[in-house]
Amino acid sequence: MHEMSLVQGLFEQLKGLAAENNSTKVLSVTMEIGPICGVVVDSFQFGFEILSSQEEMFKNTELIIEIPEVTYTCTSCGHQEVSAGERPDACAKCDEFFLTPSGGDDLILKRVEME
C-alpha cells in the first residue's frame, strides 16, 4: 500500500497550496493516474477516503480521477496502439511481442479547487 504514503504526500502539498491561497477548504482534487505508473486506482481512492475523513479541510473533497492513454509502439514494424487499460499482448499488425510504451507512467496532481 504505497498508495497511502503517496496520498499523505499529496495532502501535505494540498495544505501548502491552501495556505498560499488563503483557503480553508478543498472542494475538489483532479488527479491523473497513468495506467503504468504502478499505482492502483482503488487503493489510491481508498487511501484518499481514509485520510480525507480525518481532516476538516478535506472532509468534503471530491476526488476526480483521469486515466491517460498509453501509446505502445511495435519495435519491429512501428505500428502504434493506444490503450488506457491492458497492455496489448502483441502487435496487431505483425505479432511482435516487443512493444515500447510511452506515456501513462506518472501520477500527476492536475488541478485543485479551493475556497
Next chain:
Amino acid sequence: MCDSCGCPSPSHTHDHDHSHDHDHSSKTVDVHASLFAANDAMAKANRDHFDELGAVALNLISSPGSGKTTLLEHTIEALKGEIKIGVIEGDPETDRDAERIRAKGVPVVQLTTGGACHLDAAMTHKGFHLLEKEPGYEPVDLLFIENVGNLVCPASFDLGEHERVVLVSVPEGPDKPAKYPRTFGTAHTFLITKTDLLPYFDFPVEEARGEALKTNPNLKVMELSSTTGDGFDAWLDYLRAMVKAKKAA
C-alpha cells in the same frame, strides 16, 4: 466508493455530468505536478552523491525469500579484497538480514520501515549517511540496497540507484514478468535465482526470459544458484564491469 467515476464517498452515487455550482469564492489552481517529483529529486541527489564518490548503487527488488540476502552473502565472499562493498537493508521489521551481512565483515545499515512496503529516496539518503558512520567505514565501490520484499511498490520509487535488479526464484514460477510488467519494465537486470531447484519445479527458463524481454527488451537476464555457485561468474563479471566503468568515468 464509486468505481465508475472515482467519487470518494462510499454512500452516495451520483453522476458527474452535472455542473458543479460551487459558490463564487471558490478558486481553481492548475498545479500539474507529479507526486513522484519529490522522491525523484531526492533520488537524483543520491545518484549525484554516489557518482561523486565513484560508487555504483544497485537496488535489489523481489518477493520475500527469493534469495537476496543469501546472494549478497556469497557475493561479498567472492569479491572480498577486490571490491569494497556496503549494504543498506530494508526490512519491515527485525535486523536479521543485517546481522547476516555484518557477519561477512562489510558495513551494513538496517532500515526498518515500520511495516512500509518499499524504500524511498529519503530513507536511502538517511541510510547511506548512517552507513558512512559505521565503525571502520571506508568508501565503498559498490552499494547494494536490498529493498523490502515485494514486487509491486518498490517499482515506483527511484532510490538513486544506477541499476535496478529484479530477482525471481525458481519456486515462485515463471509468470512473474507477465504479472508485474512495471517492475520488469523499470529494471535493468533480471536474475533467476535458486536454479539448483530447476529439476523439482516447473520453471521453463526460456519462457520466463521471453516474457521478461517482452516487458523490457533491454533487460540483462542471468540465472544463478547461491547454493551451487552455478552462474555466479556472469553475475560477478557484471558487477566488476560496472565498478570498473564507474572508476573510469
